[in-house]
Amino acid sequence: MEMLKVQGLNKVYPGKIATRALQDIELTIEKGEFVGIMGPSGSGKTTLLNLVSTIDTPSSGEVRINRKNPHALKRRELAAFRRRELGFVFQDFNLLDTLTVAENIVLPLTLDYRPFREMEQKLQAIAHRLGITDILGKRTYEISGGQRQRAAIARAMISSPSLLLADEPTGSLDSNASRNVMELLETLNRTEGTTMMLVSHDPLAASYCDRVVFIKDGRLTNEIHRGDSRQAFFQKIIDMLSYLGGNAHELSSIRV
Numbered sequence: 001m002e003m004l005k006v007q008g009l010n011k012v013y014p015g016k017i018a019t020r021a022l023q024d025i026e027l028t029i030e031k032g033e034f035v036g037i038m039g040p041s042g043s044g045k046t047t048l049l050n051l052v053s054t055i056d057t058p059s060s061g062e063v064r065i066n067r068k069n070p071h072a073l074k075r076r077e078l079a080a081f082r083r084r085e086l087g088f089v090f091q092d093f094n095l096l097d098t099l100t101v102a103e104n105i106v107l108p109l110t111l112d113y114r115p116f117r118e119m120e121q122k123l124q125a126i127a128h129r130l131g132i133t134d135i136l137g138k139r140t141y142e143i144s145g146g147q148r149q150r151a152a153i154a155r156a157m158i159s160s161p162s163l164l165l166a167d168e169p170t171g172s173l174d175s176n177a178s179r180n181v182m183e184l185l186e187t188l189n190r191t192e193g194t195t196m197m198l199v200s201h202d203p204l205a206a207s208y209c210d211r212v213v214f215i216k217d218g219r220l221t222n223e224i225h226r227g228d229s230r231q232a233f234f235q236k237i238i239d240m241l242s243y244l245g246g247n248a249h250e251l252s253s254i255r256v
């Protein structure tokens with residue numbers, strides 16, 4: 001089943017000189033797939049993510065998530081759609097400092113007026129799953145970056161979203177924490193069957209995906225599949241970035 005279907009998607013940012021950020025994008029992500037989007041700076045990755053996440057609207061073309069077109073929804077319906085169908089994980093975690101880790105995690109359910117018992121049950125289950133039960137009462141400034149990202153992933157997963165969107169989730173983490181977060185996302189993808197789309201510059205992060213799609217100058221150019229060896233996939237990703245004009249020279253295979 002197709003969980004995400006992007007058809008003929010175009011985005012032009014108007015201005016004195018209009019920027020054509022995306023051109024005729026066709027992308028399908030099947031239920032349970034974990035797909036990475038990579039490409040050089042300015043290639044259109046964030047624009048694509050913003051159109052899929054409904055933060056921005058396409059100039060033309062269509063986005064379907066779980067068979068629904070979110071861009072056709074009214075504002076209120078769209079807010080509910082985002083809470084129920086989408087999970088978001090960001091580079092800077094986007095947790096609220098004034099709330100505890102537990103309060104941050106249940107926020108999507110609170111906004112959806114779910115009963116307290118259901119919130120508590122889901123909170124305990126996801127916290128256990130992610131190994132963060134002992135930090136639920138802490139504030140976000142009392143925990144490490146890796147723990148913050150785990151809390152953010154718990155918040156993204158608590159409503160069992162149709163599609164989890166991760167925007168540079170390892171961008172603020174050291175290599176150990178990055179690896180832990182990617183292993184966690186991979187495990188959740190495998191065990192919960194959550195469909196995931198990751199946008200990243202980081203070949204290590206992308207090497208945890210089943211498939212990586214490359215974008216250049218607003219067009220999808222190539223895609224590669226992981227197969228059995230993550231290490232070989234990591235190398236293929238670096239080779240492709242280098243071919244596309246990415247910054248492979250900054251990368252070290254030590255991170256494999």
Ligand SMILES: Nc1ncnc2c1ncn2[C@@H]1O[C@H](COP(=O)(O)OP(=O)(O)OP(=O)(O)O)[C@@H](O)[C@H]1O
Nearest residue numbers: 013019020021039040041042043044045046047048
């Ligand atoms: N709000 C905007 N208004 C005008 N142009 C924009 C806007 N946002 C992005 N662009 C342009 O659209 C193109 C694609 O940008 P986008 O941010 O999607 O690239 P990216 O691949 O995410 O880059 P990076 O890896 O550096 O984050 C670029 O040429 C950029 O300058």
